[in-house]
Each structure stands twice: as C-alpha cells, then as structure tokens.
Amino acid sequence: MRGTAGWTLAEMPGQTGRTALVTGANSGVGYETSRALARVGATVIMGGRDESRLAEAATAIRAETPGARLEVRRLDLADLDSVRAAAAGVLAEGRPLDLLFNNAGVMAVPQRRTTRDGFELTFGTNHLGHFALTGHLLPALLSAGAARVVTVSAIASRWPAGGLADVNSEQAYRPMQAYAVSKFANVVFTQELARRAAGTGLVAVAAHPGVSQTNITREVPRVLAAVNQLLRPFLFQSTDRAALPSLYAATHPDLGGGEFVGPTGLGEGRGAPGPVRLPRQADDPEVGRRLWELSERLTGVDYAFPSTRPAA
Incomplete structure (x- = not known):
C-alpha cells in the first residue's frame, strides 16, 4: 500500500501488543484497515452486522498474514442494544483498547428509513451509533493511557449548508444531504471529543478516505453511479489507498487531537x-x-470522564 507520494505504510509504527476495534471491518476501508493493522502485529476486533462475512474477511487476512490476531464481533450500529452488547463484551475482557476506528457507514439510502431506535438511518448509523459505541468503550480507551479514536468522515462533510439543523431529516429527506449532515457530524463529534478528553491521554482524530468505490456507494443514484464509473480511472483511488488516512490518523506521532486527515492531492480525492x-x-x-448534548439525549449514553485528569 502506498500513497502517490509522502507517507506510506512503511512508516507506520509496529502495533504488537496493542488492540484495535474496527467497525465495518468485512469490506472496503474497514477491511483494508484491519488487514494493515494485522500485518504490523495488532490484535484486531473486526466488528460488523454479518458474522459470516466477517469470518470470511478474517480468513482472507489470515491467509495473507499467518498468525494474524483477529476476533469477529457482531455489531449493528443501527441498533443501540447491539452497540451496547458489543461494547459490554469488550469491557468484560478487562483489556485496554488502544485504537477505535469508527469506520462503518451508510450512504445515499434512496428513501427515508429509520434505525431500530427510530432515528433516520444515515444519521443514526454514521453518527449516533458511533457516538454510543465510543461512549460505552470509554473505560477501555482511557485505561490504555494513550488511545486514539479515529472517526471516518468524508469530503461530503463540507456540503451541508444548514449544518446540523435537521439531523433526523424530518422536514425533507434528501439522500445525499442526509449523508453530508452525518459526515459533518462525524467531524464535529471528533472536535468536541478532543476538547472533552483533553488531559486524559485519549486523542480523537477525524479522517476521510478521498474518492474511492467501496460498498458504501451501492445505494447512490444511477446517474451518479454512471458518472462515477466514467471518472473512476481519473479521480478514484484504490480501497487500500483510501485506508491510508485512517491509519495515518491512528498512528502518526505528530497528531495531538482534533485534526482532520485526508488525501493531500488535488481536491483531496x-x-x-x-x-x-x-x-x-x-x-x-x-x-x-x-x-x-443532542447525542447524549438520543442515545442515553453519558461519557464518564474522570473528574481529576493529569496535565495535558
């Protein structure tokens, strides 16, 4: 795996002895992130809705990296009970969690749908599910001493003119607008998490993969899909390269929290x-x-930061 120039996986520090959890790990950027982490020695908890697909993905990684330390966990971000159960399983093991990749997502769902808890599906999955997961896992993250939370956003985070005015798409549902709002929320969440975690050792960084054709684009309108196919040789990058911003965000020593990492080429594509x-x-x-405050109210998850923190 190599970017067009600059930072490559060869510069990523070894991760032996560290544990990472990756959501949406069975395909796309999540799969490539898990694959790269396994190569450098991390124990990777691969989270996703379909355990059979996760098992297939883990088998493929082990075939390439014998001895890879991989675990498969069912985790449906559109179901807060599933999020709570998955996090409880990790906490019950009593080990620190060094890296959390809030990676999974949905995009351009044609009609407005809702999560199991009644939230608009895109916002509920892309932001609220990850907000709840991070909050539930906070004790394991803080116990690591120097953990990082990488939340995967998108270039679309720069689109929503109305900001977060209608996060639940109750006024008017537009697929790409709902996606853009959820991705803007990912970056806002990262910024606020970085502020609230100051002095704890926990570092929060947002990342976006640039332009890449992954499973998340399967719902995009046909016209946009056709345009994407035409432009793919010129603008798109491979999925393994699309994972580089997440891996950089998780491991680069110069990041202190609150940064937004993405491809640095033309248009960040x-x-x-x-x-x-x-x-x-x-x-x-x-x-x-x-x-x-809205996310806490909707999910019922309260982040329990220690009242006394070491100096930043």
Whole structure:
C-alpha cells in the first residue's frame, strides 16, 4: 500500500501488543484497515452486522498474514442494544483498547428509513451509533493511557449548508444531504471529543478516505453511479489507498487531537495522507456542545470522564 507520494505504510509504527476495534471491518476501508493493522502485529476486533462475512474477511487476512490476531464481533450500529452488547463484551475482557476506528457507514439510502431506535438511518448509523459505541468503550480507551479514536468522515462533510439543523431529516429527506449532515457530524463529534478528553491521554482524530468505490456507494443514484464509473480511472483511488488516512490518523506521532486527515492531492480525492482543512464551523465549540448534548439525549449514553485528569 502506498500513497502517490509522502507517507506510506512503511512508516507506520509496529502495533504488537496493542488492540484495535474496527467497525465495518468485512469490506472496503474497514477491511483494508484491519488487514494493515494485522500485518504490523495488532490484535484486531473486526466488528460488523454479518458474522459470516466477517469470518470470511478474517480468513482472507489470515491467509495473507499467518498468525494474524483477529476476533469477529457482531455489531449493528443501527441498533443501540447491539452497540451496547458489543461494547459490554469488550469491557468484560478487562483489556485496554488502544485504537477505535469508527469506520462503518451508510450512504445515499434512496428513501427515508429509520434505525431500530427510530432515528433516520444515515444519521443514526454514521453518527449516533458511533457516538454510543465510543461512549460505552470509554473505560477501555482511557485505561490504555494513550488511545486514539479515529472517526471516518468524508469530503461530503463540507456540503451541508444548514449544518446540523435537521439531523433526523424530518422536514425533507434528501439522500445525499442526509449523508453530508452525518459526515459533518462525524467531524464535529471528533472536535468536541478532543476538547472533552483533553488531559486524559485519549486523542480523537477525524479522517476521510478521498474518492474511492467501496460498498458504501451501492445505494447512490444511477446517474451518479454512471458518472462515477466514467471518472473512476481519473479521480478514484484504490480501497487500500483510501485506508491510508485512517491509519495515518491512528498512528502518526505528530497528531495531538482534533485534526482532520485526508488525501493531500488535488481536491483531496486521492494522494498521500496528511492533515487537511476542517469543514466550516466544525470546530465551533457551540456547535460541538449542541451536537454532544443532542447525542447524549438520543442515545442515553453519558461519557464518564474522570473528574481529576493529569496535565495535558
């Protein structure tokens, strides 16, 4: 795996003795992230809705990396009970969690649908599911001492003109607008998590993969799919390269929290990973506070940070 220039996997530190959890690990960027982490010695908990597909993905990685330490866990981000159960299983083992990749997502669902808990499916899966998962796993993350939470956003995070005004798409549902809002929320969440975790050793970084054809695009409108197919040789990058920003965000020593990492080539569609500009208003503390309080209310998850923290 190599970017067009700059940082490559050859520069990623070894991860032996560290544990990572990757959501959406059976395909696309999640699979490539799991594959790369296994190669450098991490224990990877592969989370996803379909255990049989996860098992197939784990088998493929083991065939390439004999001795890879992989675990398969059912985790449906559109079901808060499933999120709670998956996190409880990790916590019950009593081990620190060094890396959390909030990677899974849905995109351009044609008609408005809801999660098991009644939230609009895109926002409920892409943001609320990951907000709840991170909160439930907070004790394991804090016990690691220097954990990182990488939340995977998208270029679309820069699109929503209305910000977070209609996160549940109750006024009017538009598939790509709902996706953009959820991805903007991913970056706002990262910014607010970085602020609230200051002094704990927990580092929160957002990342976006650039432009890549993965399973998440299977619901896009036919016209857009046709355009994507025509432009693919010129604008798209391979899925393994699309995973580089997430891996950079998780392991680069110079990141202190709150950064947004993406491809640094033209239009951020492809190229080597590195810090890129934040979406407008994503770092506004008031926007972060409102999203955080809304997310706590909707999910019922309260982040229990220690009252006494070491110096940052």
